[in-house]
Amino acid sequence: MIHTIETIVAGRKLKVEYGKVGMLSDCAIFMSYGETVVLVNTNASEKPRDGIDFFPLSVEYEEKLYAVGKIPGGFIKREARPSERAILTARGIDRPLRPLFPKGYKNDVQIVCTVLSVEQDNSPEILAMNGASLALCISSIPFTDAVATVSVGLVDGKFILSPTADERKVSVMKLTVCATKDNVTMIEASGDEIAEDVMIAAIDFAFEACKKIVAFQEEAVAKFGKKKNIPEFKKIDETLESEVRKFSFDMVKTAMYIMDKDERNVMVDQIKAKISAEFDEKYADKKSDIGEIFYNIQKEIVRNMMLNENRRPDGRAFDEVRPISCEVGILPRTHGTGLFTRGLTQVMGVATLGALKEAQILDGISDEDTKRYMHHYNFPAYSVGETKPMRGPGRREIGHGALAEKAVEPLLPSVEEFPYSIRVVSEVLSSNGSTSQASVSASILALLDAGVPIKRPAAGIAMGLITNDDLSKEKVITDIQGIEDFFGDMDFKVAGTVNGITAIQVDTKLHGLSNYCIKTAIIDAKKARLHIIGKMNECIAAPRSEMSKYAPRMYVLNVAPDKIRDVIGKGGATIKKIIAETGVKIDTSDDGKIVIMSNDGVSANRAVEIIEQLTKSVKVGEIYLGKVTKIAAFGAFVEILPNKEGLVHISKLDFERVNKVEDIVSVGDEILVKVMEIDNQGRVNLSRRDAMKDSENEKKENEKKLNE
Structure with a gap:
């Protein structure tokens, strides 16, 4: 039997069809918004997975190029690995849903969102996020809290719900908010230096819109939702827990109150060894339970210390930023470098300038086909003192790089002002809390060192949260370090300049965040951000007046558009001849702009001279x-x-x-x-x-x- 339900969101029809496709999935739905269509399938294993200490949720976001009438580029004419945008969307679907599953649920759950048709006015990413929540709620999987997702733009001072493609082009803000009917669960934002009060108002606006979509999802569940399975939860033996707590609690408390991270870790390892020696033989088949008890004791002590004793593990005030140092120009042959250190978190940013034709080509379902600014983030195992195989970037690295990219991009000069492609690589050298936000500062330092005329410096900070069981107490924390992130309830990252916010990313382990928490985090983050920018300005306050001698120089010519063909020549023969003769790089565009790139001024001037002759018009009387x-x-x-x-x-x-x-x-x-x-x-x-x-x-x- 096919079930259909519809509603109107921002003047466009949102429609769900259940029972039409994917009969063997626990739940499969067609969800459409306008002419954008996404297929969502959800399934779960019958039994929980043994021997794991995490919830095995996997989310896949599949972009099919036929959705926009494209054939994949390259030699192999089929979709290969997910695009960066698809990976970021999958992460965005995962983060608000994961905390809402029953605590201790260990069944494998998979959500697959397949984009089948795209109308550029209606974002398939937002549709997939809503579809994932609804499919879980309809399914027999024990997930019951509907999560709605909306996008908000800011055009001419007005908030726009679900902005169209044209509205997105002129919007100074891109905001995505996920929420249940009670609380906001996730925030993603980028903007052109948005004031804090405007951002808070935009989040409130989005939350109200989310409530209506939650009601729509709840209506669908009431009409054709399945009966929920009762999850199996592994219970820890009460006797074992009592014995481990009695044996180790005081030792763990002593360790957790050591301010020095290395000393604390040494003592924690010693306590683990003592627990192992005491209980492994007696409880040989319950080693994972012992590890979980040990984790819970640490968590309880740290949270009580912060929430009830007003004391942080390293002794800082709750709004205090760790010591900061900045350095630039540390690598002699690169175009620009910045080394940013905050406590035990350290990131080196390296900037490289290139020709405009070196911009990244995007082969995806969006209407964006190139990317001039590229930010890449690397997180090697040595940054946390560990060893593991060196492989390509994972979803986390891609996500952190994208966040820093969003934070910096609004501050870059236009192509007309600075006709370069720009790549910044953030190398995490040491990690103890918020390397993504440290990479924002390191990137800015590198860009300034490279002589890139950015609007003004930016910095980022991660805010944390500690609550009690009934959420009657909340402590918002500035500049969370590893232990506070590990045992805390929130990772609220805010980046921006002295003028406003350029990026936000919020994750929570709770069922949602209060209004107080969101506002406090945004306001306190500004105070921390201004402090960090002040430290950066002491190192380098403005772009260098001269670029590195190893950086390419740009020479821009503007000719009549119909003269471009004279520069290119038949089959590209003319432009190839110029490049071969002078050794320069040349970019041309249909609007008549010609960019010549070279480290050699003589060669560049010769290329300019040739092109000027080629494009010069013959005039009567001369x-x-x-x-x-x-x-x-x-x-x-x-x-x-x-x-x-x-x-x-x-x-x-x-x-x-x-x-x-x-x-x-x-x-x-x-x-x-x-x-x-x-x-x-x-x-x-x-x-x-x-x-x-x-x-x-x-x-x-x-x-x-x-x-x-």
Whole structure:
């Protein structure tokens, strides 16, 4: 039986069809918004997975290029690994849903969102996030709290719900909010220095819109939701828990109150060894339970210390930022470098400038096809003192890089001001809390060191949260370190400048965040951000006036658009010849802009000279020094500009009558000629006689002036 339910969101129809497709999935739905369609499938294993200490949820967001009428590029004409945008969307679906599953649920759960049709006005990402929540709620999987997701733009000072493609282009803010009917569960934002009060108001606006979509999901569940399975939870033996707590609690408390991270970790390892020696033989089949008890004791002690004793593990005030140091120019051959250290968190940013044609080409379902600014984030195992195989970037690395990219991108100069592609790589050298936000500062330092004229510096900070069981107490924490992130309830990252916010990313382990928490985190983050920017300004306050001698220089020419073909030549022959002759890189665009890139000024100037000659227009009345290219009985053909020839009729070769053209000129001769006419077919008529006459008159005039 096919079930259908519809509603209107921002003037467009949101529709769900259940029972039409995917009959063997626990739940499969077609969800459409306008002409954007996403298929969502959810399934779970029958039994929990043994021996794990995490919830095995996997989310896949599948972009099918047929959804936008494209055939995949490259040699293999099928979709391969997920795009960066698809990976970020999958993370965005996972984060608000994961905390809402029953605590201790260990069944494998998979959510697959497949994009089938895309209307650019209606975001498939937002639709997939709503579809994932609804499919889980309809399914037999024990998930009951509907989560709605909305996007909000800011155009001419007004909030726009679910902005269209044209509205997104002019919006100064991109905000995504996920929420249950009671609380906000996730926030993603980027913006052009949005004031804190505006951002708070936008989140409130989004939350109200989410409530209506939650009600729509709840209506669908009431009409055709399945009966929920009762989850199996593994229970820890009460006797075992009592014995481990009695044996280790005081030792763990002593360890957790050590302020130095390394000393604390050494003592924790010693306690683990003692617990193992005491209980492993007696409870040989319950080692994982012992580990869980030990974790819970640590968590209880740290949270009580912060919430009830007003004390942080390292002794800082709750709004205090760890010590900061900044350094630039530490690598001699790169275009720009910045080393940013906050406590035991350290990131090195390295900036590289390149030609515009080196921008990243995007082959996806969005209407964006290139990316000029690229931010890549690397998190090697040595940054946390561990060892593991070095492989490509995972979802976390891609997500952190994208967050820093969003934070920095609004501050970059336009292509007209600075015609470069820009890549920044953040190398995490040491990690103890919020490396993604440290990479924002490191990137800014590197860009300033590279001489990139950014609008102003930016910095980021991660805010944390500690609550009690009934949420009657809340402590918002500035600049969380590893232990506070591990045992805390929230990771609220805010980046921006002295003028406002450029990026936000919020994750929580709770069922949602209170209004108080969101506002406090945003306001306290500004205070911390300004402090960090002040420290950065002490190191480098403005872009360097001179770029590195190893950075390429740009030379920009603007010519008539119809002249671009003269620069490129047939089959690209002309531009290839210029590049081969001068060794420069050249980018051309249809609007007439030509960008020449070279580290050698002489070569660049030669390329400029050639292109100027190629694109120069022939004007009637002007005199040119041309080269004879061909002789005919009726006159001589003369090249006056590259690829531009004219005819000197035999009657215009000299003052006297000319019997044979060869009596006056030969092929290869350079002669002065004057443009007499350009006919309606574009043919150029030249005169050597008139050019000589004008030159003689000019000579006489100059002699007269000298005699006077």
